Amino acid sequence: xxxxxxxxxxxxxxxxxxxxxxxxxxxxxxxxxxxxxxxxxxxxxxxxxxxxxxxxxxxxxxxxxxxxxxxxxxxxxxxxxxxxxxxxxxxxxxxxxxxxxxxxxxxxxxxxxxxxxxxxxxxxxxxxxxxxxxxxxxxxxxxxxxxxxxxxxxxxxxxxxxxxxxxxxxxxxxxxxxxxxxxxxxxxxxxxxxxxxxxxxxxxxxxxxxxxxxxxxxxxxxxxxxxxxxxxxxxxxxxxxxxxxxxxxxxxxxxxxxxxxxxxxxxxxxxxxxxxxxxxxxxxxxxxxxxxxxxxxxxxxxxxxxxxxxxxxxxxxxxxxxxxxxxxxxxxxxxxxxxxxxxxxxxxxxxxxxxxxxxxxxxxxxxxxxxxxxxxxxxxxxxxxxxxxxxxxxxxxxxxxxxxxxxxxxxxxxxxxxxxxxxxxxxxxxxxxxxxxxxxxxxxxxxxxxxxxxxxxxxxxxxxxxxxxxx
Amino acid sequence: xxxxxxxxxxxxxxxxxxxxxxxxxxxxxxxxxxxxxxxxxxxxxxxxxxxxxxxxxxxxxxxxxxxxxxxxxxxxxxxxxxxxxxxxxxxxxxxxxxxxxxxxxxxxxxxxxxxxxxxxxxxxxxxxxxxxxxxxxxxxxxxxxxxxxxxxxxxxxxxxxxxxxxxxxxxxxxxxxxxxxxxxxxxxxxxxxxxxxxxx
Numbered sequence: 001x002x003x004x005x006x007x008x009x010x011x012x013x014x015x016x017x018x019x020x021x022x023x024x025x026x027x028x029x030x031x032x033x034x035x036x037x038x039x040x041x042x043x044x045x046x047x048x049x050x051x052x053x054x055x056x057x058x059x060x061x062x063x064x065x066x067x068x069x070x071x072x073x074x075x076x077x078x079x080x081x082x083x084x085x086x087x088x089x090x091x092x093x094x095x096x097x098x099x100x101x102x103x104x105x106x107x108x109x110x111x112x113x114x115x116x117x118x119x120x121x122x123x124x125x126x127x128x129x130x131x132x133x134x135x136x137x138x139x140x141x142x143x144x145x146x147x148x149x150x151x152x153x154x155x156x157x158x159x160x161x162x163x164x165x166x167x168x169x170x171x172x173x174x175x176x177x178x179x180x181x182x183x184x185x186x187x188x189x190x191x192x193x194x195x196x197x198x199x200x201x202x203x204x205x206x207x208x209x210x211x212x213x214x215x216x217x218x219x220x221x222x223x224x225x226x227x228x229x230x231x232x233x234x235x236x237x238x239x240x241x242x243x244x245x246x247x248x249x250x251x252x253x254x255x256x257x258x259x260x261x262x263x264x265x266x267x268x269x270x271x272x273x274x275x276x277x278x279x280x281x282x283x284x285x286x287x288x289x290x291x292x293x294x295x296x297x298x299x300x301x302x303x304x305x306x307x308x309x310x311x312x313x314x315x316x317x318x319x320x321x322x323x324x325x326x327x328x329x330x331x332x333x334x335x336x337x338x339x340x341x342x343x344x345x346x347x348x349x350x351x352x353x354x355x356x357x358x359x360x361x362x363x364x365x366x367x368x369x370x371x372x373x374x375x376x377x378x379x380x381x382x383x384x385x386x387x388x389x390x391x392x393x394x395x396x397x398x399x400x401x402x403x404x405x406x407x408x409x410x411x412x413x414x415x416x417x418x419x420x421x422x423x424x425x426x427x428x429x430x431x432x433x434x435x436x437x438x439x440x441x442x443x444x445x446x447x448x449x450x451x452x453x454x455x456x457x458x459x460x461x462x463x464x465x466x467x468x469x470x471x
Numbered sequence: 472x473x474x475x476x477x478x479x480x481x482x483x484x485x486x487x488x489x490x491x492x493x494x495x496x497x498x499x500x501x502x503x504x505x506x507x508x509x510x511x512x513x514x515x516x517x518x519x520x521x522x523x524x525x526x527x528x529x530x531x532x533x534x535x536x537x538x539x540x541x542x543x544x545x546x547x548x549x550x551x552x553x554x555x556x557x558x559x560x561x562x563x564x565x566x567x568x569x570x571x572x573x574x575x576x577x578x579x580x581x582x583x584x585x586x587x588x589x590x591x592x593x594x595x596x597x598x599x600x601x602x603x604x605x606x607x608x609x610x611x612x613x614x615x616x617x618x619x620x621x622x623x624x625x626x627x628x629x630x631x632x633x634x635x636x637x638x639x640x641x642x643x644x645x646x647x648x649x650x651x652x653x654x655x656x657x658x659x660x661x662x663x664x665x666x667x668x669x670x671x
Binding site (some may be wrong): 026204253 | 487488489491493494497498499502503504505506515516539540541545546547548549552560567569570571574575578581590614627628629631639640641642644645647648651654655658659660661662663664665666667670
């Protein structure tokens with residue numbers, strides 16, 4: 001009986017097997033990413049117990065969730081935020097952990113920084129006190145978010161007690177292996193979540209496969225794996241191939257020389273065997289996809305942009321009907337309204353979902369020579385300072401600012417509204433981030449999740465739009 | 472961690488599904504560097520609404536939260552568990568928990584008791600028709616009892632054992648330090664370390 005990709009990576013990291021009943025396996029962790037919000041209590045726990053960080057050389061920290069994205073050369077104005085960032089700096093110094101602080105050329109969102117440095121590689125186990133750690137599964141590793149107690153556990157032991165996940169294959173195919181006009185990997189994952197629901201992936205690792213996935217860039221793959229958590233799955237993964245190896249090659253932490261050859265030989269074995277079976281399978285016809293947007297308050301409440309706001313009365317499941325009614329009330333939307341007619345106040349381009357250079361390029365291409373709609377605010381927040389520098393080298397920042405958008409420094413920013421970048425009560429955003437929860441981007445704020453292409457077109461027209469609507 | 476065997480307290484009906492961790496505690500409340508002091512942020516957006524269940528007695532003093540399915544979805548923030556515990560909750564009952572939330576709860580001695588949705592509905596009706604009803608949650612028996620109603624909940628054996636014994640996960644794992652050492656000695660040389668590299 002063959003094994004799936006997830007099972008192969010799992011098996012390669014078992015330090016000690018559980019009892020086969022409910023006792024978990026003890027799994028080794030290859031890379032631990034740390035940020036300021038979910039780590040202070042973990043370091044404090046180490047200190048209280050007199051423990052050290054077992055492998056500081058497998059640990060790296062950056063400041064992302066809580067940092068401002070403008071005036072980053074000044075001290076953080078909010079004192080509580082400043083204390084949290086300073087606490088991370090003190091903890092990293094005390095425990096010997098490498099840190100990329102605000103102002104550093106490598107600072108940025110943890111899930112952008114890891115791959116960019118070449119620290120994320122196929123077959124690895126990667127954890128972080130952040131649910132979007134699933135991003136790193138795009139390289140064919142097992143990557144998942146953990147809570148602060150688990151952060152402390154990994155710091156102290158470089159392991160985690162875990163029970164095996166079930167496996168789900170999500171096969172995305174099209175006749176030619178390419179995506180239709182204006183459709184991106186963001187639209188694929190929004191369609192997947194709408195299909196299986198926000199709880200559909202619970203207990204599973206999702207393996208994305210099929211000819212469409214094979215043709216996607218690493219950055220597009222990361223967008224898909226990133227949002228696996230929004231379907232309830234801890235992790236998403238994609239088998240490594242030449243695209244993966246080409247991305248890793250020559251990055252600062254990529255293997256060199258003979259190590260490179262040995263690594264690539266191993267990576268080639270990281271694919272689901274032909275005779276392996278998944279616990280569940282889902283098929284997505286990419287030829288039927290069009291740009292996708294959310295209308296509600298969870299990422300599963302999405303529809304093609306060409307549709308209308310749904311009527312809760314037509315939902316047969318009572319739980320879904322009540323949830324849809326609450327969502328429409330919060331979002332201030334009426335059933336039957338075309339999604340294309342929904343006006344927005346703010347467009348946010350950024351986040352660990354869509355804050356990479358390809359995302360900025362795609363949006364800039366739509367915005368080139370255009371102007372942001374009157375009265376609309378557009379924030380462009382690169383995922384890392386490295387992405388920001390690359391965008392500036394390509395002149396993208398000039399496209400954004402010429403159109404009237406704000407060009408910011410790196411961080412999580414309005415994705416979670418922890419820093420000053422927030423929606424005001426009642427404000428409505430088209431956002432390339434990952435969560436449209438009530439109040440996520442600011443208390444009373446309303447969020448529509450979209451791709452970078454839809455974000456840019458929406459910024460120009462002022463209502464939810466695809467680039468094709470600009471012609 | 473304090474052992475958990477059984478708990479009796481006022482039940483609080485929260486008739487909502489998909490209560491994500493942003494709703495349990497919004498990000499702006501996550502700036503503290505301690506494990507306590509998060510009760511202020513608990514359900515912050517809903518605390519402004521007069522009809523929110525926690526805004527009135529006797530529910531305000533409740534310690535057993537009975538919520539709709541998919542409780543604790545979204546962000547991995549353990550602050551959600553800390554905020555619930557800070558407020559005084561010892562048990563959350565739901566038909567389905569998000570994986571990370573369930574794990575976080577188990578680390579902090581907050582019992583995530585999974586019941587069938589029809590049983591949750593029965594509890595809701597009881598707690599709404601007779602506010603202040605006490606609910607007894609017995610981890611040894613895996614039962615929830617309120618008035619004449621007795622329902623069963625599920626929890627995996629390992630988490631149940633850890634909660635009953637009040638065991639610290641890290642100490643449990645460190646008992647296998649020799650196995651961790653042995654595993655480390657076999658890791659391939661091509662795997663990256665975070666030690667800074669000089670680039671040209």
